[in-house]
Amino acid sequence: MTGYIKAVLFDLDDTLYDERTFVISGFRAVVAYVADRFPVDEQGIFLTMMEVLSTEGRGKVFDKALDRYGLYSPALVEELVGVYRSHQPQITLYPDVIPVLATLKEYGVKLGIVTDGLHSVQKRKIEALGLEGLVDVIVYTDELGPNHWKPDPTGFLHALERLAVQPTEAAYVGNDPSKDFAGPKAIGMLPVHLKRNDNLIEETDCEAEVHITELAELLQLFNLIHH
CATH class of the missing domain: 3.40.50.1000 (HAD superfamily/HAD-like)
Incomplete structure (x- = not known):
């Protein structure tokens, strides 16, 4: 050559x-957004997202994590997708x-x-x-x-x-x-x-x-x- x-x-x-660092960065932005609005354990919900990511992939991470904390709604999932996509990446x-x-x-x-x-x-x-x-x-x-x-x-x-x-x-x-x-x-x-x-x-x-x-x-x- x-x-x-x-x-x-x-x-x-x-x-x-x-790219995994982008995903983690996005999850942290999403967790901060959720914790701002609901009394949840930030580290707990972050670890839940990481667990779902490793076992089931990215597709339903927000649905599953919110459901586990009794917060699921299609509207909130849509909001979180927006937060994830628009956050300033730490990469x-x-x-x-x-x-x-x-x-x-x-x-x-x-x-x-x-x-x-x-x-x-x-x-x-x-x-x-x-x-x-x-x-x-x-x-x-x-x-x-x-x-x-x-x-x-x-x-x-x-x-x-x-x-x-x-x-x-x-x-x-x-x-x-x-x-x-x-x-x-x-x-x-x-x-x-x-x-x-x-x-x-x-x-x-x-x-x-x-x-x-x-x-x-x-x-x-x-x-x-x-x-």
């Missing part, structure tokens, strides 16, 4: 930061992100992010992480329409057009085989699967051509450092 790579696009959640980048982005930039590689999810939520994450000043382009697929979330390649093409780079000159780094790699591969990009130790997503039919466990491996992959 030589220096033909002119741009690297990144996924956001669980690639540049640990930080993985420690390897800034050094790797800085080195790629130093070598003239253009950088971008392509992320799914509600635009307002993803934008708050980007702002909280300070990523706007670290990359050249950010594409929120939600702005392109519901049919253009990954694995649809539109978001990748949009980013590359803004960077004036051809797909065959670019790589995409993501963590989720179910949606991250089919789109880039279809348009001729190099799909790179970043499988961090804390990433529990199962590898099923992974279309990535390269697998790494640390972001710094990108620098070796593109021959930007020598040992």
